[in-house]
Amino acid sequence: MSDLEQRLADELDAVAGDLRAPDVDHAGLARAGRRERVRRAVGPMVLVTATALALAGFVLERPGRDASSDPAGTVPTVVRDGALGRPLELPWWTTVDDQDDPDAGVLHVDGEQIAVTVTALRHGPAGTLVEHDLDGDTWSYVDGARLVPFAAGPLDAAPVLDTEGGRAWVSDLGADGWSLTLEVGGRSFGTALEHDEPPVVVGLTRSGRALTSTTAGIEIRDPRRAGARAVTGLPAGVGRVASPVPGRLALQVGDRVVVGDVDAGARFRELWTTEGDGTGAWSDDGEQYADLTEGGVRFATRAGRTVAPLASVTDLRVVGWESSTEVVVAQWIPQDEAVVGLWRCSAVELQCAEVADAPTGRVLLPGLLG
Amino acid sequence: MDVPVAGTGSYEEFVAARSASLFRTAYLLTGNRPDAEDLLQVALVKVYAGWRRVSKASSPEAYARRTLVNAFVSSRRPARFTRERLVHSPPDAVAHDPAPDDRLALWPLVAALPPRQRAVVVLRYYEGLSEREIAETLGIASGTVKSTASAALAALRLTIGEQA
DSSP states (O other), X not given: OOHHHHHHHHHHHHHHHTOOOOEEOHHHHHHHHHHHHHHXXXXXXXXXXXXXXXXXXXXXXXXXXXXXXXXXXXSOOOOOOTTTTOBOOSOEEEEOOOTTOTTOEEEEETTEEEEOOEEEEEEETTEEEEEESTTSOEEEEEETTEEEESOSSOBSSOOEEOTTSOEEEEEEOGGGOEEEEEEETTEEXXXXXXXXXXXXXXXXXXXXXXXXXXXXXXXXXXXXXSSEEEOBSOOSSEEEEEOSSTTEEEEEETTEEEEEEEOXXXXXXXXXXXXXXXXXXXXXXXXXXXXXXXXXXXEEOSSOEEEEEOTTOOSEEEEEESSSSEEEEEEEETTTTEEEEEEEEETTTTEEEEOBTOOOBSEEOTTOOO | OOOOOSSXXXXXXXXXXXXXXXXXXXXXXXXXXXXXXXXXXXXXXXXXXXXXXXXXXXXXXXXXXXHHHHHHHHTOOOOGGGSOOOEEOOTTTGGGSOOOOTTOOSHHHHHTSOHHHHHHHHHHHTSOOOHHHHHHHHTSOHHHHHHHHHHHHHHHHHHHHHHO
């Protein structure tokens, strides 16, 4: 070791040796750790604390309709309607009263009840994905009354599953980094990944290749062929990334969501934009985006924006689309991991209704952030 | 809160035993107490999230250190003001931090190195890791560790020479 190296070792030792360790909130770290598991389920995004929505009124943007003709005070905000207020049809999980295992629970999905401890839940046209077991490492898809694991090893983030049966996920190989596995046509293909952080599979392209995202950018990867192609033409400052349908990306850029397709040459071509922070939900056909705005739930399409009023409710989260025209939103308290109310909002009727027999308390729903 | 697992004990026991040493590494990486507390908090949260796997690893501390260092190098940490402060110093702790000292001529220079060079220096000369261990920690090739270390030492020599 040279003189400089020895001095380095001595000085670093001297600096570190004088430090007094900080206090650590163990219970708080465990709470935050559970939320981290949920965060991993929804890809690379920044944790956002709940914010109360100021009810200063809302702006109705729809071709041919003047916002001033429909002030918030004259529009009924909640309707108790048999159809709109019917019980929840999306999958949900809640704990059961088990003194030996406070995390024991039941997953309610498609009329089935599955005893399992769930740490994250995703639902889409291809089915329901569940992160389960106490360490939150196992991802499975729901097949009737059973859970079918995606991979034998731990997954740092949610896999993706498309309606054609294509699947993709990233596995943690420990010191060897990460690997991407793509399953198409009943065959499995894998490739090692070299990144400083675990990539997240955002979706699949129309040709069945994987779209992966890191802080460095978005790539198209096909384990059947060597190498990766960086997606070009992306706007600067991309935050949250979603893939509403195969080959399509919805990118949060500041306070807007930019929607576009990735073509065969890995170029991003913008189709349309809307306001939003990227925490909303996409309809199954990828043409409607629902998120929260002042005073209600905003529905955005290429044609315009409409709002279903939901007044006097704070701490709201968009859970997801329950049908081609209806979205479920939850009043959720992240500190307690508790749902205290559920509403169903119609993009056609522009009304919201309380969901009948809504599960409350420590409940996990698709789309809730930790 | 204990997470009952087989193997090397509970998460709480791990944090109690290792958080001090991880904090020292975090301090050497970040150069200041508030950022070191943030970095340690991020790492400990991630360790909890993967605890069942971590506790069964041959060296949970190595896993935690790798998580800490990679969070530092990638600088992917949520803004401080949006999070609970779960790792924080008692009021009198700052008084015990290293005071400016003419004998610590290299420390400010290390703190000014780029993140990856700083990480390699801390892992090599404070943690005493080998090239291979540093490569595994950072997820890079051994050759890259060697070249990064050389670049860091060259930068320090140049700065010292300029100050002489």
